[in-house]
Amino acid sequence: MIEETLRDMDQAFKKVVQNYEKELSRVRTGRANLALLDGIKVEYYGVPTPLNQVAAVAVADPRLITIRPWEKKLIPAIERAIAQADIGLNPSNDGDIVRLPIPPLTTERRKELVKQVKKMSEEAKVAVRAVRRDHRSALEKAEGLPEDDQKRALDRVDKATEARVKEIDALTARKEQEIMEF
Numbered sequence: 001m002i003e004e005t006l007r008d009m010d011q012a013f014k015k016v017v018q019n020y021e022k023e024l025s026r027v028r029t030g031r032a033n034l035a036l037l038d039g040i041k042v043e044y045y046g047v048p049t050p051l052n053q054v055a056a057v058a059v060a061d062p063r064l065i066t067i068r069p070w071e072k073k074l075i076p077a078i079e080r081a082i083a084q085a086d087i088g089l090n091p092s093n094d095g096d097i098v099r100l101p102i103p104p105l106t107t108e109r110r111k112e113l114v115k116q117v118k119k120m121s122e123e124a125k126v127a128v129r130a131v132r133r134d135h136r137s138a139l140e141k142a143e144g145l146p147e148d149d150q151k152r153a154l155d156r157v158d159k160a161t162e163a164r165v166k167e168i169d170a171l172t173a174r175k176e177q178e179i180m181e182f
Helices: 002-025 072-085 107-141 147-180
Strands: 041-044 047-050 055-061 064-069 098-101
Touching: 002 107, 002 147, 041 072, 064 072, 072 098, 107 147
Parallel strands: none
Antiparallel strands: 041 047, 055 064, 064 098
């Protein structure tokens, strides 16, 4: 019972941290990053399709993403999808390829992004604490557990929670440093 609960808790913690990492990858820094385009869907024969399934997407240099659609007639739809995604980038094309120049971030915009990352960090920590609360209550309500075993299990829950919070803090600090780099 205890080991099963702790395994479930570890899986839930991993999901929270993975989701947080995915969200962080979408936050724009001063460099080109293909994760910026995750979630962008292009109208392809009336069906919203992920951008990377209708075009070859690549980082040409640290300040430029190139998108080469499989069909040239998709260029306007790709530009429209990027504009609607509101990621702060202005696409341009030459008839064959869509270019997404990544402009340098202003100091003010960098500070806004750091605030956004801190907010995301807090949301991830709240999710970790919710997992902790759920699993602690499951262990506390479990019947037939020796008191010593229950106490050790609750201590393991608390230590695992602290470790995940520290992991989130480390990811946040690394992303803040990446954002503030010029």
